[in-house]
Amino acid sequence: MTAQFASKSQQIENMKKVKAWCEKQQDKIINVNVVSQMGEHESTFNTAHGKIRILEEHPTNKGFYRIEFDSHLQGLAEYDRIGLGYEVSGVIENGEKLTIQKGNQYIELIADN
Secondary structure, X not given: OOOOOOOHHHHHHHHHHHHHHHHHOOOOOEEEEEEEEEOOEEEEEEEEEEOEEEEEEOOOOOOOEEEEEOOOOOOOOXXXXXXXXXXXXXXXXXXXXXXXXXOOEEEEEEEOO
């Protein structure tokens, strides 16, 4: 699989889908998995597990976003976060699950009931 980048208009649509899903899940615990694909192999890393604190566009780097969670699994920053930008090539919402295609990986956000 090769990385594909979205056009500017597709990027805007993708982020609208992400924002809408996150707003609907605002009060739920979100489990975040990053799945990397290398040839026939996949590896999954649990990146965050908590409520969404912030979804915001970078103040000076337009088109780049971060979603911050009230969890501390990574231990690298005050809160766990994921970054999204031009490399987001697709977004699929399936009820409590949002899948974000990002280069050679995808990010699964799963809302706990």
